[in-house]
Amino acid sequence: xxxxxxxxxxxVGKPVSQMASPELPGKxxxxxxxxxxxxxxVVSFGKNDGLKGGEVLSISREGKLVGKVQVEKLYDAISAxxxxxxxxxxxxxxDTVKL
Numbered sequence: 506x507x508x509x510x511x512x513x514x515x516x517v518g519k520p521v522s523q524m525a526s527p528e529l530p531g532k533x534x535x536x537x538x539x540x541x542x543x544x545x546x547v548v549s550f551g552k553n554d555g556l557k558g559g560e561v562l563s564i565s566r567e568g569k570l571v572g573k574v575q576v577e578k579l580y581d582a583i584s585a586x587x588x589x590x591x592x593x594x595x596x597x598x599x600d601t602v603k604l
Contacts, residue, residue, distance in 0.1 A: 532550070532554065532555070532603065532604035533601055533602065533603050533604070534548050534549035534550040534554075534601075534602045535548065535549045535598075535599055535600065535601060535602060536548055536549075536564065536596060536597065536598055536599060536600045536602060537549055537583065537598065538598065539596045539597060539598055541594055541596075544587060544588045545574075545577065545585050545586060545587050545588060546564075546574055546585070546586050546588065546596055547583055547584070547585050547586075548562070548574075548583065548584055548586060548602045549582075549583060549602070550582070550583070550584065550602075550604075551579050551580045551581055551582050551583050551584040552579050552580065552581050552584075553581050553582055554582075554604075555604075556576060556579060556584055556604065557576065557579075558576050558577070558579055559575065559576055560575070560576045560604070561573050561574070561575050561576075561589070562574050562575075562576065562586060562602050562603060562604060563602070563603045564596060564600050564601070564602055564603075565600065565601045565603065566597065566600050566601065571592075571595055571596065571600060572588070572589065572590045572592055572595060572596070573589045573590060574586035574587060574588050574589055574596075574602075575587050575589055
């Protein structure tokens with residue numbers, strides 16, 4: 506079994522508004538934090554963007570699909586997702602996230 510991780514407080518280096526991707530069309534954002542030890546990422550959109558618990562998101566880099574994650578914890582402007590494919594070390598901060 507995986508350890509329980511409390512995501513009550515998540516810190517990122519920049520305000521979330523600066524990490525979002527206004528130049529990208531549609532529902533796209535960026536990975537803000539990667540935690541390979543506990544198998545999750547934090548992304549730059551949340552409830553305010555229409556994200557719902559359990560949704561599966563695609564992660565890409567330079568236009569190529571890297572993998573998929575599933576929404577676990579929602580906040581207004583960010584969310585935490587479980588890495589579905591178990592590819593530890595594959596995801597990077599700044600990777601594109603698509604709804």
